[in-house]
Amino acid sequence: MPASYAATDDTSRGRQFSEPRPTHRSEYQRDRDRIIHCAAFRRLEYKTQVFVNHEGDLYRTRLTHSIEVAQIGRTVARALGLNEDLTEAISLAHDLGHTPFGHAGQDALNECMRDYGGFEHNLQSLRVVDVLEERYAEFPGLNLTFETREGILKHCAIAKARELGDIGRRFLDKTQPSLEAQLANVADEIAYNNHDVDDGLRAELITIEQLREVRLFAEQYDAVVRRYPDLPERRAIHETVRRMIGRVVTDLIEETGRRIAEAGARTIEDVRRQRVSLVAYSEPVKEQTLELKRFLRANLYAHERVRGVTDSSVGILKELFHAFLRDPALMPGQYQAKIREAGRDAATRARIVADYVAGMTDRYAQREHAKLTGELPVG
């Protein structure tokens, strides 16, 4: 039974283009299904999370990351009586707007777009589902429900929020999105904090000794080694990471349940009226999570081997962007048509190029770049 504060089909603010209700599915199931069937979702398989695709087959990609987010999100949603379908839909869609080459890619494209309104992957995810996917006869984009779109737009600058209408409203009013949206946001963080520990150790960019300075890791690792002193290291790491996830997920469920009760939130509108997020860790776990994040930023994301690969990719993206902007004929026909439609409007032209570049997978961008520099034959 869903809790009274969960999102439901009946309380949904609906779709931009009205459609008959689905016959055998809920509205949010339909959203989830549309996301899974879209091209941007399939491209996540070849987009960098932290490790560039060709570095190895075992590292997380944006696709496996998104699936892990959905798994954690659904577990918490079920435990709290929230809408699992909505949580899953938001989780699977949250990174659809990501550029190739991870955060370095997003920074590069943002720099290219500096004079044209900038580039932000979160806004781009919304743009993918609202406009860029062209699959349905009756409407542009995927025509998702307000609640899924609200969840995709995690954060937003005030100036942008004004342009976005109803979906940007909460950033102006300083109100909250649904609990499912709040949850997908935290599930994202739980997924990457933990899988980056695993991937970082696998790549030998960080060590267990270093990680033992991080309380969240040390507590679980020490317990594992104490109980299973002969466990091979790789297995001890997996056992530790699974316990770390268990630790924060349990805390999240308990603390969120407590906060919902304390706030007296009985409906989704009660949730939206809150000044602060109700989906939250307890103070001690929040502190420990921040400590882990700081560790990963200093030791993994800033590691010269990660930086080296992603920095060289930055050059690729910038060169592609400027080449396409100068000569749109280098882009596929559908983008050339959009450029013709844009006429002399420089910002719109740049946005079309950014859409094309952002949509690329890592390897597609590398191939296009090789064609541009003559290392690969065109065609």
Ligand code: MG
């Ligand atoms: Mg993510």
